[in-house]
Amino acid sequence: MQEVRLPNTPGADPARLPLRTAAAVRLGNMSSKLSQKMGLGAGGMIGGRVALRLDPQALAHLTSGRSVALVTGTNGKTTSTMMLSRAMSFLGEVATNHGGANMPDGHVTALSKQPDAPYAVLEVDEGYFPEVVRAASPAVAVLLNLSRDQLDRVGEVRTIEKSLRTALSSVTGVVVANCDDIMVTSAARDSANVVWVATGTGWHNDAASCPRCGDPIRWEGAEHWQCTGCDLARPRPHWVTGDGYLVAPNGMKVELSLRLPGKFNQANAVMATAAAAALGVPVEEAVQRLRGVSNVAGRYRTIQRSGHRARLLLSKNPAGWSETLTVVREADHPAVLVINAHEADGRDLSWLWDVPFERMRGRQVIASGERATDLAVRLTYAEVEHTIVPDPLLAIDAMPPGPVEVIANYTAFRDLNARAAQ
Numbered sequence: 001m002q003e004v005r006l007p008n009t010p011g012a013d014p015a016r017l018p019l020r021t022a023a024a025v026r027l028g029n030m031s032s033k034l035s036q037k038m039g040l041g042a043g044g045m046i047g048g049r050v051a052l053r054l055d056p057q058a059l060a061h062l063t064s065g066r067s068v069a070l071v072t073g074t075n076g077k078t079t080s081t082m083m084l085s086r087a088m089s090f091l092g093e094v095a096t097n098h099g100g101a102n103m104p105d106g107h108v109t110a111l112s113k114q115p116d117a118p119y120a121v122l123e124v125d126e127g128y129f130p131e132v133v134r135a136a137s138p139a140v141a142v143l144l145n146l147s148r149d150q151l152d153r154v155g156e157v158r159t160i161e162k163s164l165r166t167a168l169s170s171v172t173g174v175v176v177a178n179c180d181d182i183m184v185t186s187a188a189r190d191s192a193n194v195v196w197v198a199t200g201t202g203w204h205n206d207a208a209s210c211p212r213c214g215d216p217i218r219w220e221g222a223e224h225w226q227c228t229g230c231d232l233a234r235p236r237p238h239w240v241t242g243d244g245y246l247v248a249p250n251g252m253k254v255e256l257s258l259r260l261p262g263k264f265n266q267a268n269a270v271m272a273t274a275a276a277a278a279l280g281v282p283v284e285e286a287v288q289r290l291r292g293v294s295n296v297a298g299r300y301r302t303i304q305r306s307g308h309r310a311r312l313l314l315s316k317n318p319a320g321w322s323e324t325l326t327v328v329r330e331a332d333h334p335a336v337l338v339i340n341a342h343e344a345d346g347r348d349l350s351w352l353w354d355v356p357f358e359r360m361r362g363r364q365v366i367a368s369g370e371r372a373t374d375l376a377v378r379l380t381y382a383e384v385e386h387t388i389v390p391d392p393l394l395a396i397d398a399m400p401p402g403p404v405e406v407i408a409n410y411t412a413f414r415d416l417n418a419r420a421a422q
Helices: 019-037 043-054 058-063 077-088 104-113 126-136 157-168 182-188 263-278 283-290 318-328 350-354 372-381 392-397 410-420
Strands: 067-072 094-096 119-123 140-143 174-178 194-198 217-220 224-227 239-241 245-247 253-255 302-305 308-314 335-338 365-368 386-388 402-408
Touching: 019 043, 019 058, 019 104, 043 058, 043 104, 058 104, 058 126, 067 077, 067 126, 077 094, 077 119, 077 263, 077 283, 094 104, 104 119, 104 126, 119 126, 126 157, 140 157, 140 182, 140 263, 157 182, 174 182, 174 263, 194 263, 239 263, 245 263, 253 283, 263 283, 263 318, 302 392, 308 318, 308 392, 308 410, 318 402, 335 372, 335 392, 335 410, 350 372, 365 372, 365 392, 372 386, 392 402, 392 410, 402 410
Parallel strands: 067 119, 067 140, 094 119, 140 174, 174 194, 194 239, 308 402, 335 365, 335 402, 365 386
Antiparallel strands: 217 224, 239 245, 245 253, 302 308
16 A cells, blocks of 8 residues: 655646637536526536537546546445545645536536646546546545446446456556455455455445356455455455544544444545545544535435424435435434436336335335335335325425434435425
8 A cells, every 4th residue: 555646736727728628618617607597407517518529538638637536436426525525625626526416527517617726536427437537547546335226227236346347457546445345346456556445334235246256255254255266355454444433554543523424424434534545635634624524415414394304315226225224223213215216316116125124114104206106115015104295395294393314316315405495
């Protein structure tokens, strides 16, 4: 494990961009402003889309001269990106897209808005990760986890693992990888400079067999795993996520004291700290900056409505729902579960059957969203008593006064946040 030496560069100064790129960025920014004025809601992407159409090399030129960190994985990308950008701000101005526009057009938009920032932290959709690696030549690449997610759009998780493995072979910087995730370990193992992080996260349902040889994975206790047919095994971690603290490579123990709930956010924080440390940020300075994060693009936000205090939680796939249900199990509050099935969610709802909704037994539950009846069928088989109220705001109103947990998938969460802000 080694620290990356950062170039002393001023960032992607517009004056230093090729003329074609500079013109494409200007027209893209104009398109973004026009889209926002017209209320089309695509301002975070349309500018980058226009710029890339005019200059396919725009992302490469906008990342040139910056120290770039890329964050990818199935769950936790937005939170980890915000955390890492906060930690990296110790070094200087950071361009970032932690609002969630995580494809190349969103990257171009974010970078063009902060052209002088010498650092960039970009959340990257797993499917676009190889393309962005080629364009950005990252100083650090962070791999959080890999599990099933929108199979009708993203594809099978082993296909994603292979594409990431190939992409990482060209990364000359540091790869920060979750050694408790079998798919991530396989993807990152052959990289030249890997920092392994023990996250303690517990979703292993998508890696019962080895992604390299296909033989079963054997677990020895709760921590160590190894393939029964080849040499793929859990690496020895450099960083360890404890219960409310981290242990750094030098043995230093640092309390996290996060404002965000759940074991998975502690894991996100340690991954972000490890990445920031690889770029030269002191560990305690990084953690101090993470402690101020309390709201990530509306996640964990609490709204007051008709005598209710509703906490809004985003979960998009079985692994994410499993972690979130663990968090809400800590308090026996009524829960509104909201499911849509637009393209951005994945139209295939078969994944609902892999979510451990049985944990919701014994509490008041309302199934909501455009696909509330599909969810209701799954809850019935899980023996969870529930009612159906398709409108999530009316579902909150139907609960007894007091705290309510609201868990929604992507477009349901986005729409609920927008309506709650009105």
